[in-house]
Amino acid sequence: MSEQRDHLPTIMPTSNRPINAGAALDDDTARLDAVAKVTGRARYARDRYEPNALFAAFIRCPFGAATLTGLDEAAAKAVPGVVDVKRTGDEGRYHGEPVGFVVAESKHALRRGLRAVAPKWKRGSVKTTITDDAGPIPATEDDVAEAIANADHVIEAVYSTPVQTHSALETHGVVVDHRGDTATVYASTQGTFSVRDGIGDALGLARSEFEVRCEYVGGGFGAKFGPGKEGMLAAEVARRHERPVYVFCDRAEEHLDTGNRPSSRTHVRVGFAKDGTPLATRVHTWGGVGVARRGGGARIPSQRYDLGSVQKTHEDVQFNAGGPRAMRAPGWPQGAFAEELLLDEIATVAGVDPLALRRRLDGDTARRAMYDLGADLIGWSRRAKTGTQSSVVRRGFGVGTTSWPRIPARAEAEVVVHRDGSVEARTGTQDIGQGQRTAMGVIAATKLGVPLRLVTVMIGRSSYPVGPGSGGSMTLPNTAPAMMAAALDARSKVLEHVARRRGMEANELTIADGYVIRGEERLVGWEDACRGLPDDGVTGRGDGRSGAAHRGEGTSAGVQFVELTVDSETGVIAVERVVAIQACGQVVSRKTAESQIIGGVIQGISYALFEDKLLDRNLGAMVNPNLEMYKIVGSRDMPHIEPVLWTQGQTGVRSLGEPPVVPTAGAIAAAVFNAIGAPVRHLPLTPDKVLAAQEGGAA
Template sequence: MSADAFEQRSLSAGIVGDAVKQVTRKVPQGEPPPWPANAELQVVGKDVPRMDALDKVTGRARYTFDVQLPGMLYARTLNSTLPHARIKSIDTSRAEKHPGVRAVHVLDRLLMAAELRDPGDEAREPYPIVRFTGQPIAAVAATSARAAEAALALIRVEYEPMPHVTEFEAAIDPGSPPVFPGPTEQQATAGGGGAAKGLPQKGNLRGPSKGGSRGEIERGFKEADVVVEGEYRTQVQTHTPLEPHGVVADWRDEELTIYASTQHVMSVRDEAAEIFKLPKEKIRAVSDYTGGGFGAKYGIGNYGTLAIHLSRKARAPVRLVLDRREEHVSVGNRPSTLQRLKIGAKRDGSLTAIELHSFGTGGVAAGAGVGMCHHSMYPCPNVSIEHYDVFTNAGPCAAFRGPGQTQGIFAFEQAIDAVAARLGIDPVAMRDKIDTRDADDVRARAAERRIGAEKIGWSRRRAPGSDAGPIKRGIGMAQSMWPYIVNSYTTCEIRIAGDGTVEAFCGTQDIGTGTRTVFAQVVAEELGLRAEDVRVHVGDSRFPPGPPSGGSRVTSSLTPAARNAAHAAARDIASRVAPLLKAPPDELIFKNGRIERRGDSTISVGFAEALRRAGIETLVHRADRRDDYEGYARKAGELNISPHAIGGVQFAEVCVDTQTGAVKVERIVAVHDCGRPINPKLVESQILGGVTQGVSYALYEDRRLDAATGVQLNANIDQYKIVGSRETPHIEVHLIELLGGQSSTDARGVAEPANVATAAAIANAFFNATGKRIYTLPMTPANVLAALRAE
């Protein structure tokens, strides 16, 4: 679009019902007029039931595991039994002859792991070096899963064991066995991850990365009236979705169809095209339904690569779905961290210095950071950050709902509370003082703190450790922050048939968040229809490009493109119907299934009838996601990072048994903003899920490896403890409708901020209950009792 194709518009910005003002924005010509507040809309802002709910509860929804194709084969993977080894030989001959076996493939390239900067640092081997127990090596496709399993047992692998290290702190020691023999690099993938290029590496320690540092840290601490320090530890958390990773690969006639449980059909297609040297137009990726994805379900993965190779060899479709052990071990996790954090502040609470030395291990992968909260959440002139990746012989990390930020906020928001305690300032008042990053965002978070404090009963909060006896209760809070992200390559298409059928297309996917419903609501609002009148088509790479389901970016990316396409279709229809109604096109509005003249509902015609009478057979309109009206603070490939953010505040009420070390979270109050809530019930559902996942992280989840063998001891859904119905607290969700004047819908996501503050809020409530800080996650009885005994 040319530089002069813009116009100045006055738009509403602020909290609806509280502080809405008019702002001037530079808006691309052709953008729809701004919507009013949700209360004045017909479909948007309403609790429309999930459009796919009936399909899911009746079993009609087709997940990857449900895909059945003629002649389909079943694949299983062979995984390493050692944590570090060279593979001297692999003999698959017996497996190939086993009854029912149609193909065997040995993996020649490992995805998701860091790679040597100089391949010459390691002797060239015929097979990838084994660097963790459970690393995929080969796979077999057979006419039944039982035959494939039996064939796996016939494969002979000769290993040359190598020294290994699986424990985080042992790996930091310069004398520990190196996971990689030289410096490494790791590119980011569609799901994020990766690490800064060119960092020094000594042994298993890679770094430091100093992103976010500024000012003079020593001067900042000299100016401080109080200084607090703490060492915080967080554990490895595995993703554990209800539906494990899986694909059905169907390679026929030099065209490839991949049915995948994925968060991004486009990246599945693109990675397959790169690895198998196929044109993208020869590949189709499909994801009708995905049973959970928290950051690790991007691309094709090692399991997808194996399935595609097997399909090509067997000339038949191949299904490969991971079992629970493989799901825990090999496809990604939230990395563990060690954070040494020091904060200086003046007597009025203003921050003078933040110093962080952090270490994170993503096993054989880099990118185990602690987020951006330390340098971007609250203003501070002097910030020093040094982060190191620590390699271990363990499975790779991957993006996980608020990657890095969840670990970072656990430490940072506790440290802010510790500063408030030293200064004798109420924790809510402390944040009212220091939270001055952005005017509109600040007003939203101030309102959220006020609402949350009122709902939780903050005024009844007593001094830390006040309860007599062994059972102690406390209330705490923590603040959430996540970038407001927009995906550049998002296009929506609206097709309207002459009989009134409306279809909406986008190559995004619905991983259970309600994307189909939100898409339909936006289109229906513009066309004056009900959401159920719009047929939504997503989850197919042959549709117009859509955003990945990650980083809280789907709603912010999809809805403006959807509205703009529907608006173009509506104006096209209006221009054709205008002669029938003897009214100017600009005066025709779409409402309640009809097209009528603004201000005179007697001049109207039904939507479908209008199409018939105007002789319309088919209309097709497409629209791309345009840039936000204020632009972006930063662009990185397909990612556009707004200067604004997505916020939220969570309050927790806990009960601590100081004799047994048991912690029970009794109540969470979560107050959040996500721009304009397109469907408040779905937003609430997202927050309920994020809080529940946060409680599980805070109290229970913990991957445990055997140091001698590298075997995960709890790679199941029995010993790997996840919060259940009995442990889930009462959760109250309160939403703020925050207009920003940024796009034609002003909608943002909420998945990440719903999760990142929960553990910190629980930890601060623990301090209020006991008078002791809990520095280590998860809050198991052993960790709790150790915290209570600490000086």
């Protein structure tokens, strides 16, 4: 079958990063879908142009606040190829909010229809930042206030982070092929089953009457759960016309109305002893949630460091912008940025090494060992004391930490062994680029004891066994135990058939390297053993309960070290090296695990140095809704990233996707502080802010 041909394993031994050799169930296999992706055979939802399809798009508000006063529906309907125009609202509360939609026979007709509708607007007043409507800081509790007042040193500072958009390769969208009494939904989603559960009513169909498919997804960092506005529009139009409907955002819409990592503002007042030990910390955070009501929390304190007696309060602040959605470790990078830079500021005032301070304040045994390894790998001994450099190009070192809990979720899996020896590993969970397809194949092959080339991984369909969404770093920690159990169940059933035919006990037999073995004797090859199976083969099944023995426990700890340079004349920061040490329990696929760490670091660098959603203060409109002016990290900005898979104390498969993005921005900010001697407390760390910090002592 074509899917099997596209997913043949490519074995490429890795000579670099020898520190990770032997850390995984599989060290050398490249992504199973690599060939399909690089040859273009992989079909994403965005590639689905079904015969006789309609195309739909939203009419959107172009201002931060405006009332729709006119819509020329007749002119739009007169455009050849326009099928329908509908007004759905009158008020736009943010740039990009939908107030209607156009349906057409082609993309060209759709664009012409959107122009012809010529909406007229009455602009309203706008608020565009947290500070426009932020409330006062609540009173500090007496014991915290007293401890701070009696401390040897006090630091009071404000840290802020901008809005970050998701900027996935494939934009949000859905294709719905509605055929009256049945439908197929092709979705770019992080949740096969959340789309299924959310779109049924709009389709007018029961769950059993339609299928959601997402075999390939072009990225998703938290904003692609459920059908979304795009899916609901596609379902509504498809149901009405009983034709396929294509709805995908363009890049501007992706920036405007598909969620974001919210902006944050953190006020910290900390009192600490002469040796840098925090005695009490008062934290108040504001989260910029746009028109939403919540979702702007910043995780500070992180609980990774002992900050003494702590009082934390928070306020979500509304203004005229789209609301947030989950984004890779939601709330954690904002908090880590403030916390890590604060610790370096404390260490500098106290005259102690910031790494030594962290060792003292961090009670996690694994991270303490990671500090030692990372310091050696990055060359921490070369670090100059903060504020002592006077050269034009100054070198800085920083460190940050991370952790992530295990989040349980329902997961089931099937492993089908056919009479020809081929194997299908099935899970409805999607692969959004993190390597889920590869991990499932490796697990099935390893636990069965057969070559990976025999395994075809079937994923991303709601007709397959249920699985979690790709979020919260809960995909593999929950699907791996289920797939392990399913593979072992299938293996047991194969051995029962072999034992019965040979007059043996199944517990005498095992399977390894593609052979059925008793003791040291190879009895029969895998393919020959499978010829005696029933016509429909055998099916092994697993779920969270049967796979409980393989479940990871505890948190996924990590430490990152950064080395960079700062040009003190231009303010330009160049990140040179990042050493990212990350625990994740049992590593399944070394290459995809390393890729997850590298990807998190890249996203963290981009957050630290470049990304910023900018709103016009008067119009409330986003001024950079594109990838030209909304800057993300590029290949020339990329440092040498060294992912280190921490395998000590493995306890089954644990979380990996989220934690690597948490500490990067904070570690970079600490390194910049080390280089120039003044903290830059507001992301992104652009040259103007660096120069201002050098002039004024902080920025």
